[in-house]
Amino acid sequence: MATSPDAARVPSPVRERGPVAACLTRWGSTGTRSPRRQSYVLLLALALLAPLPARAEIEPGDLTLTVTAEFNGNSPPFAREMVLLKIRGVYKQPILLEEVVQPTLANFSWTQLGRDHWSRTKLPDGQSAIAFDRTVAVFPHHAGDFIIEPFTHKLTVNDFGERRVVEVRSKPIPFPVARWTEATGGPDVKEPWWLPARDVAVTDSWSPDPETVKLGETTRRIVTLEVQGMVAEGLPPRPVMRTRGILTFAGPVTRETLLTPSGPVARATYQWDVKPGVPEVIPLDAIAIPWFDTNIRTMREAEIPARQIGGGLPDREGDRSPPALPSPLVAAAAALAAFGLGLALIGYGAGRPRLRLSAASRRALDRAARAGDPAGFRAALEAARREAPELARIWQARPDLAGPLAALDRAVFGTAGAPAPDLPALARALARPEFQATASGPERLAPLDGPAA
Numbered sequence: 001m002a003t004s005p006d007a008a009r010v011p012s013p014v015r016e017r018g019p020v021a022a023c024l025t026r027w028g029s030t031g032t033r034s035p036r037r038q039s040y041v042l043l044l045a046l047a048l049l050a051p052l053p054a055r056a057e058i059e060p061g062d063l064t065l066t067v068t069a070e071f072n073g074n075s076p077p078f079a080r081e082m083v084l085l086k087i088r089g090v091y092k093q094p095i096l097l098e099e100v101v102q103p104t105l106a107n108f109s110w111t112q113l114g115r116d117h118w119s120r121t122k123l124p125d126g127q128s129a130i131a132f133d134r135t136v137a138v139f140p141h142h143a144g145d146f147i148i149e150p151f152t153h154k155l156t157v158n159d160f161g162e163r164r165v166v167e168v169r170s171k172p173i174p175f176p177v178a179r180w181t182e183a184t185g186g187p188d189v190k191e192p193w194w195l196p197a198r199d200v201a202v203t204d205s206w207s208p209d210p211e212t213v214k215l216g217e218t219t220r221r222i223v224t225l226e227v228q229g230m231v232a233e234g235l236p237p238r239p240v241m242r243t244r245g246i247l248t249f250a251g252p253v254t255r256e257t258l259l260t261p262s263g264p265v266a267r268a269t270y271q272w273d274v275k276p277g278v279p280e281v282i283p284l285d286a287i288a289i290p291w292f293d294t295n296i297r298t299m300r301e302a303e304i305p306a307r308q309i310g311g312g313l314p315d316r317e318g319d320r321s322p323p324a325l326p327s328p329l330v331a332a333a334a335a336l337a338a339f340g341l342g343l344a345l346i347g348y349g350a351g352r353p354r355l356r357l358s359a360a361s362r363r364a365l366d367r368a369a370r371a372g373d374p375a376g377f378r379a380a381l382e383a384a385r386r387e388a389p390e391l392a393r394i395w396q397a398r399p400d401l402a403g404p405l406a407a408l409d410r411a412v413f414g415t416a417g418a419p420a421p422d423l424p425a426l427a428r429a430l431a432r433p434e435f436q437a438t439a440s441g442p443e444r445l446a447p448l449d450g451p452a453a
Helices: 018-028 035-049 316-320 328-348 359-371 374-387 389-397 399-413 423-431
Strands: 063-070 083-091 095-101 108-112 117-122 128-140 144-148 152-159 162-169 173-177 199-207 219-228 246-250 254-260 263-276 282-284 287-293 298-304 307-309
Touching: 063 152, 063 162, 063 173, 095 128, 128 144, 199 287, 199 298, 298 359, 298 374, 359 374, 359 423, 374 389, 374 399, 374 423, 389 399, 399 423
Parallel strands: none
Antiparallel strands: 063 083, 083 128, 095 152, 108 128, 117 128, 144 173, 152 162, 199 219, 219 263, 246 263, 254 263, 282 307, 287 298
8 A cells, every 4th residue: 555645644643642741741751750749730621721811903092983073163062953973983994785774863853074084094003094983963852951872883893804794883972952031032932933053155036137127027036045064955935026006926846955074055946037017117125044053152234235127218119219309508518517527536546436325235244234143244344345355354454443343353263251342333334335546547538738848
């Protein structure tokens, strides 16, 4: 019978018995066994037979899940105010399968903003890890002290070549919801609509221009409301546009939520077809939209601007008739008046463009000034600066306004107790029209005696 090369290399009897038997053989092969030597052999055998601790591949800190609530203005939210929950997992092990188990979120409405995001990240110790991110917007139903229960991320990982399911849990989050204490408004009343947001912008467009519309014609009005820090479901219903002398036909309302790096932006578009029913000029009043500024924690107001229907163009029948020829005396008088008016415009600079804040901005400044609210006044001023940047530059260059504006910033953003300026006087100064500066150029009239020699 032939012997293979592997069969020729038969291990020694000591190796065949394993580590414990080999040890006993070596200790027992040298002379007579003393009691002390037998005890040493027994202890060594027990040590080798004892089970070794299993080496865990997943160590504490390798899999972490955190949930952070982003409170607006670092203050407890009011009911129906949106708060973002940022869910982030950092995992050192490769993930084969995963599932997020969300708590019931009792007393909250919620919606997930976008898809889950997976990426590579570096840990402080330089190791590479996998990052998981999810954003959930929650809306508390009512005031009270609540707890956001832990989120659980079920992960299937590769542990020594075998699939293993582990559950990573976040910590519970205290979630206080404040109670509205102002005399009017708030999340619990039906009117006006409760609109907590970071910013609100209104765009108003007509086609054709309402001032050109005649009796029996129709113009379409489209108002777009854009709200930062809100989802579309929280936007108000279509405003009521009603006045005497017009017929309105409400069109469809479209709503959408846009996801941006700074959070969601909700947009609603309202549409009306408007037809005048009388030949007179019809004024349309402004429509106020109150909203709660979640950054500075105060009420503000946006506005759909006032317009008029009709009155912008002369009657069409009059356009067809030729203009009457003026008499020579009337023409001469008109020419003389025009010459004098031109001199006056040149002398006093009345031909420069005049700038002024919109009526909505002036009302917002006046309202905050009468309420003695420096923070609200500062917020209205910031909105006015965005609306009219040319005016803001003129204000900054005026010495009589620089001091009060600096005092307003100190009262709002400086140390506690800083005195506020005279807000009503500052509101009146900012409401005045300003003349836009024009570039200096050559003199318009040559010297009467001709150029100097």
